[in-house]
Amino acid sequence: MDGMDSILEMRGITKTFPGVKALDNVNLKVRRGEIHALVGENGAGKSTLMKVLSGVYPHGSYDGDILYDGEVQSFRGIADSERAGVIIIHQELALVPLLSIAENIFLGNEIDRHGIIDWPTTFARSDALLSKVGLSDPSSTLVTNIGVGKQQLVEIAKALSKRVKLLILDEPTASLQENDSQKLLDLLLEFKAQGITSILISHKLNEINRVADSITVLRDGAAVSSLDCNTETIDEARIIKDMVGRDLAHRYPERTPQIGDVLMEVTDWTAHHPQHPERRVVDGVNMTVRRGEVVGIAGLMGSGRTELAMSIFGRSYGQNISGQVKMNGRPVAVSVVGQAIAAGIAYVTEDRKALGLVLDETVVKNITLSNLNQVSAHGVIDDSAERRVALDFRNRLNIRTPSVFQKVGNLSGGNQQKVVLSKWLFAEPQLLILDEPTRGIDVGAKFEIYTIINQLASEGKGVVMISSEMPELLGMCDRIYVMNEGAFVGELSAAEASQEKIMSMIVRGRLQ
Amino acid sequence: MTSVSSDKLERQKSRASVAVYLKTHIREYGMLVALVAIMAFFQFGTNGVLLKPLNLTNLFLQNSYIIIMALGMLLVIVCGHIDLSVGSVVGFVGALAAVMMVSYKLPIFVTVPVCLLVGALIGAAQGYWIAYWRIPSFVVTLAGMLVFKGLTLALLEGQSIGPFPKSFQALSSGFIPDPFGGENLRIFSLLLGVAAAGGMLYFGLRARAKQAKFSEVEEPLGFFLGRNGVIAVAVVFIAYLLATYNGLPNVLITMAVLISAYTFFTNKSVMGRRIYAIGGNEKAAKLSGIKTERLTFLTFANMGMLAALAGLIFAARLNTATPKAGVAFELDVIAAVFIGGASMSGGVGKITGAVIGAFIMGVMNNGMSIMGVGIDWQQVIKGLVLLAAVIFDVYNKSKGES
Numbered sequence: 001m002d003g004m005d006s007i008l009e010m011r012g013i014t015k016t017f018p019g020v021k022a023l024d025n026v027n028l029k030v031r032r033g034e035i036h037a038l039v040g041e042n043g044a045g046k047s048t049l050m051k052v053l054s055g056v057y058p059h060g061s062y063d064g065d066i067l068y069d070g071e072v073q074s075f076r077g078i079a080d081s082e083r084a085g086v087i088i089i090h091q092e093l094a095l096v097p098l099l100s101i102a103e104n105i106f107l108g109n110e111i112d113r114h115g116i117i118d119w120p121t122t123f124a125r126s127d128a129l130l131s132k133v134g135l136s137d138p139s140s141t142l143v144t145n146i147g148v149g150k151q152q153l154v155e156i157a158k159a160l161s162k163r164v165k166l167l168i169l170d171e172p173t174a175s176l177q178e179n180d181s182q183k184l185l186d187l188l189l190e191f192k193a194q195g196i197t198s199i200l201i202s203h204k205l206n207e208i209n210r211v212a213d214s215i216t217v218l219r220d221g222a223a224v225s226s227l228d229c230n231t232e233t234i235d236e237a238r239i240i241k242d243m244v245g246r247d248l249a250h251r252y253p254e255r256t257p258q259i260g261d262v263l264m265e266v267t268d269w270t271a272h273h274p275q276h277p278e279r280r281v282v283d284g285v286n287m288t289v290r291r292g293e294v295v296g297i298a299g300l301m302g303s304g305r306t307e308l309a310m311s312i313f314g315r316s317y318g319q320n321i322s323g324q325v326k327m328n329g330r331p332v333a334v335s336v337v338g339q340a341i342a343a344g345i346a347y348v349t350e351d352r353k354a355l356g357l358v359l360d361e362t363v364v365k366n367i368t369l370s371n372l373n374q375v376s377a378h379g380v381i382d383d384s385a386e387r388r389v390a391l392d393f394r395n396r397l398n399i400r401t402p403s404v405f406q407k408v409g410n411l412s413g414g415n416q417q418k419v420v421l422s423k424w425l426f427a428e429p430q431l432l433i434l435d436e437p438t439r440g441i442d443v444g445a446k447f448e449i450y451t452i453i454n455q456l457a458s459e460g461k462g463v464v465m466i467s468s469e470m471p472e473l474l475g476m477c478d479r480i481y482v483m484n485e486g487a488f489v490g491e492l493s494a495a496e497a498s499q500e501k502i503m504s505m506i507v508r509g510r511l512q
Numbered sequence: 513m514t515s516v517s518s519d520k521l522e523r524q525k526s527r528a529s530v531a532v533y534l535k536t537h538i539r540e541y542g543m544l545v546a547l548v549a550i551m552a553f554f555q556f557g558t559n560g561v562l563l564k565p566l567n568l569t570n571l572f573l574q575n576s577y578i579i580i581m582a583l584g585m586l587l588v589i590v591c592g593h594i595d596l597s598v599g600s601v602v603g604f605v606g607a608l609a610a611v612m613m614v615s616y617k618l619p620i621f622v623t624v625p626v627c628l629l630v631g632a633l634i635g636a637a638q639g640y641w642i643a644y645w646r647i648p649s650f651v652v653t654l655a656g657m658l659v660f661k662g663l664t665l666a667l668l669e670g671q672s673i674g675p676f677p678k679s680f681q682a683l684s685s686g687f688i689p690d691p692f693g694g695e696n697l698r699i700f701s702l703l704l705g706v707a708a709a710g711g712m713l714y715f716g717l718r719a720r721a722k723q724a725k726f727s728e729v730e731e732p733l734g735f736f737l738g739r740n741g742v743i744a745v746a747v748v749f750i751a752y753l754l755a756t757y758n759g760l761p762n763v764l765i766t767m768a769v770l771i772s773a774y775t776f777f778t779n780k781s782v783m784g785r786r787i788y789a790i791g792g793n794e795k796a797a798k799l800s801g802i803k804t805e806r807l808t809f810l811t812f813a814n815m816g817m818l819a820a821l822a823g824l825i826f827a828a829r830l831n832t833a834t835p836k837a838g839v840a841f842e843l844d845v846i847a848a849v850f851i852g853g854a855s856m857s858g859g860v861g862k863i864t865g866a867v868i869g870a871f872i873m874g875v876m877n878n879g880m881s882i883m884g885v886g887i888d889w890q891q892v893i894k895g896l897v898l899l900a901a902v903i904f905d906v907y908n909k910s911k912g913e914s
Contacts, residue, residue, distance in 0.1 A: 314801075316798070316799060337798060338801040341801045349799065354793075354795060354796075355795050356799070357796055358788075358789050358796055358797070359792070360792050361788065361789070365789075369786075369789055369796075369797070369802075372785060373782065379782045379783060380780050380781055380782070383722070384722055384725070423800070427801075
C-alpha cells in the first residue's frame with residue numbers, strides 16, 4: 001500500500017531540441033518519502049528531465065504528462081513548480097555572493113509589510129532554518145564568506161523556506177569535500193524521516209548506494225532501467241553497465257594510426273584555483289603525446305580536464321602553476337599565450353562562443369586572428385592574402401556559409417566549430433588540444449570534425465581530445481587518459497579501453 | 513529553356529544579394545542619408561546660410577576638435593572602454609600651451625611637441641590603470657576628468673591667458689596659401705578637393721578590382737558607384753564653396769590627413785584589427801595570443817595625444833586659454849561616436865561613422881544657432897537625436913537576429 005503511493009509520475013516525456021531528441025518517452029516514478037537517485041552519463045538527459053519537471057521548459061514545450069501529488073500538472077515556469085513544492089537546487093549555486101545568508105534565503109520571497117522588509121522576522125526565521133540544516137553560522141553572514149559546502153546548505157535552507165515537498169539536487173556533492181558530502185547525505189536521510197521526498201542526481205555510486213531507495217538510469221535520453229534498492233541488492237557494475245551499455249551509435253571514420261616520436265611531454269603539471277589558492281585543480285599530471293597520435297582525456301565535468309589544457313596554454317587558467325612542458329624533447333616556455341602558440345601548441349576551446357570566436361566579426365577575420373602576421377607586411381594586412389586563406393579553409397573544411405564575409409554569429413554550431421578549427425590550423429600548430437570538439441553540433445557535422453581530426457593526425461600532428469562523450473573517445477583515440485579530481489587516475493590503450501573500464505576508474509576515483 | 517530559367521534564377525539571386533547587402537549595411541547608408549537630409553533641412557531652414565562659404569568654413573573650424581577626438585574615442589569605445597577625461601585634457605593642454613608660449617615665451621616648435629607628448633602621457637597614465645590593473649575606464653577617466661579640470665584652474669590661476677603668437681593661431685584659423693594667386697577663387701584649394709575626390713575613387717576602384725580577382729565582391733557595383741559618386745561630388749562641391757572664400761582652412765587639412773590615417777589604421781592594420789577583436793571578445797582575443805593589455809594601454813595613450821591636439825587647436829581658435837575650455841566636450845565626442853554606429857559593448861564602429869556622427873552634431877549645432885533656436889532646446893533636440901540613432905541601431909540588430 002505504502003509502496004504504491006507515488007508523489008511523482010512522469011509519463012512518456014519527450015523533449016526535442018532542433019535536430020536533437022533530448023528525451024525520448026521517459027517514464028519516471030518517485031514514491032512519496034523516498035530518496036530517488038537519477039544516474040547517467042553527461043548528456044544522458046538528467047538535467048533536461050529535471051528542467052521539464054520544474055517548469056524551466058514550460059508545459060507545452062514537451063510531450064507527455066507530469067502527475068504530481070495526484071494531479072496532472074502544467075507548470076509554466078519555476079514559480080509554478082515552486083508553489084507546488086517542487087524545488088530544484090542546481091549544480092551551479094544560484095546565490096548572490098554579496099548578500100547575507102538571510103537575504104539569500106528569502107530572495108524573491110521577502111517577508112515584508114507593504115514593501116518594507118521585516119528584518120527581525122527574516123533573521124529569526126533564517127536562523128531557525130539554518131539550525132534545521134545544521135549550519136551554525138549567523139544568518140547575517142555574507143554568502144561569499146562561507147565555503148561551497150555551507151553554501152549548498154543555504155540553498156537547502158532556502159528550499160525549506162518554500163515548504164518543499166519534492167527536493168531535487170543536481171550533483172550536490174560534486175564540488176564538496178568528503179566530510180561535507182557525508183553531512184549533506186545525512187541531511188537527506190533526516191529529511192526522508194520528516195517525509196520530504198528527494199531526487200538525487202549524482203555520479204558517485206557509493207553515495208547512491210548509501211542513501212538511495214530506488215534508482216533510475218538514463219541513457220541517450222531514455223530511461224533504461226528502474227531499480228528498487230529495497231528489494232534487490234544493486235552492485236556498481238550493474239549500474240555502470242546500464243549507464244554506458246549502448247552500441248556505438250555514431251560511426252567514426254577509419255584511420256590507420258602512424259605513430260611517430262614523442263611530440264609533447266608534460267611532467268608534474270599542477271595548477272591551483274584562481275580564487276581559492278589552496279585548492280589544487282590540476283594535480284601532478286604527467287602526459288605524453290606522440291606525432292600522429294590522438295590522445296583522449298576522459299573524465300566528468302569538473303574533473304580538471306579543461307583546467308589542465310588551459311593552464312598549459314599560456315596560463316590561461318589558475319595560479320601557482322608548476323611543471324614542465326617539452327616539445328620535441330626540448331623544454332618550452334608556455335607562460336603566455338603567444339609563447340604557447342610559438343611553441344606549436346593550439347587550444348580549441350570547449351566554449352566557442354565565449355572564448356573562441358568574435359561573434360560580431362566575419363568568418364575571414366575570425367580565421368586569421370590567431371596568425372595575423374602571416375597575412376600582413378609591416379603591420380598592414382593584405383586583404384587579398386587574408387581572403388585567400390579564408391576561402392581555402394572554407395573549401396578544405398567545408399564550412400557552409402553563403403560568404404566568407406558572413407558574421408560567424410549567424411552560422412550553425414558545426415560551422416562555427418569549423419571556423420574555430422580553421423583559426424587554429426592557420427596558426428600551424430604541431431599539437432592541437434581539442435576541448436569537447438563536437439559539443440552541441442549535429443551528427444553529420446560531428447563526422448566531418450572526426451575526419452578533420454584524423455587528417456591532422458595523418459599529417460603527423462599530435463591531437464589531444466578532451467571529451468565527455470565516451471563513445472567518441474573510444475572511437476577516435478589511440479590512447480586515453482582518465483582524469484578525476486584534477487589527477488590522472490588511469491591510462492588505457494585503444495585496445496583495452498571500454499566504457500565500463502573508464503567509468504569504473506572514474507567512480508572509484510583516486511582510491512585505486 | 514533551361515538557360516532562360518537559370519538566367520532568371522541568377523538575376524533573382526543577385527537581387528537577393530543586393531537586398532541582403534542593403535539589409536546588413538543599412539546603418540552606413542542610413543547615416544549618410546541622414547546627414548544629407550539634415551543638411552538639406554537646415555539649408556532650407558536657414559534660407560541658404562548653412563552652405564554659404566563663410567559659414568561652411570566656420571562649421572569646419574567649430575567641429576574640428578570634436579572630430580579629431582572622435583577618431584581616438586572610436587578606438588577607445590571599439591576596445592570596449594570609454595574616456596570621460598578628454599574635455600578636461602583639452603582645457604589642460606590649452607592652458608599648458610598658453611603658459612609655455614605666452615608666459616615663458618617658448619617657441620611654437622617646442623610647445624606643440626611637448627603638449628602632444630604631455631597628452632599622450634596623460635592618456636598612458638590612465639590607460640595603465642585601466643589595462644594592467646583592470647580598473648573600470650569609467651572610474652579612471654572620471655577621476656582624470658576631475659584631476660585635469662583642477663590642474664587647468666591651477667595652471668591658469670583662474671585667469672585667461674592670451675593672446676597667442678600669430679604662427680600658433682594659424683594652426684586653427686589659418687588657410688592654405690594659393691600659389692596661383694586666385695583672388696575670387698582659390699584655385700589650389702579647389703584642385704586639392706578634386707584631387708582628394710579622384711584619389712578616393714581611384715583607391716576604391718583598385719581595392720575592388722583586387723578583391724574581384726579571386727573572390728566574390730561584397731558591395732554591389734551600383735552601391736559602390738552611388739556611394740562614391742555622392743561623396744566625390746560632395747567633396748568637390750565643398751572644396752569649391754570654400755575656394756570662393758579663403759580657401760581650405762589648415763585645420764581641414766589636418767583633419768583630412770588624420771581621418772585618412774585612422775581609416776587606414778582601423779581597416780588595414782594588424783593593430784587596428786586586434787583592437788576590434790579585443791572589444792568583440794576580449795577572452796577570445798587573449799586566447800588567440802593577442803596582448804590585450806598593451807593594446808588597451810596604447811589606445812588610451814593615443815586618445816590622450818589626440819585630445820592634446822584638439823586642445824591646441826581649440827586654444828588657437830579662441831586665441832586664449834580659459835579655465836572653461838573643453839568643458840563638456842567629452843559628451844559631444846562620445847555622442848558623435850555612438851551616433852556613428854559604434855556599439856557600447858565594444859567591437860563595432862567605424863571611423864567614417866564617427867566622423868559623420870560628429871558632422872551631424874555639428875550641422876545641428878550650427879543650423880539651430882543660425883535659426884535662433886535657444887541653447888536649451890538645442891540640447892533637448894541633440895539628446896533626442898542621439899537616443900533615436902541608438903534605438904535605430906538596437907532595433908536593426910534585434911530584427912537581424914530574429
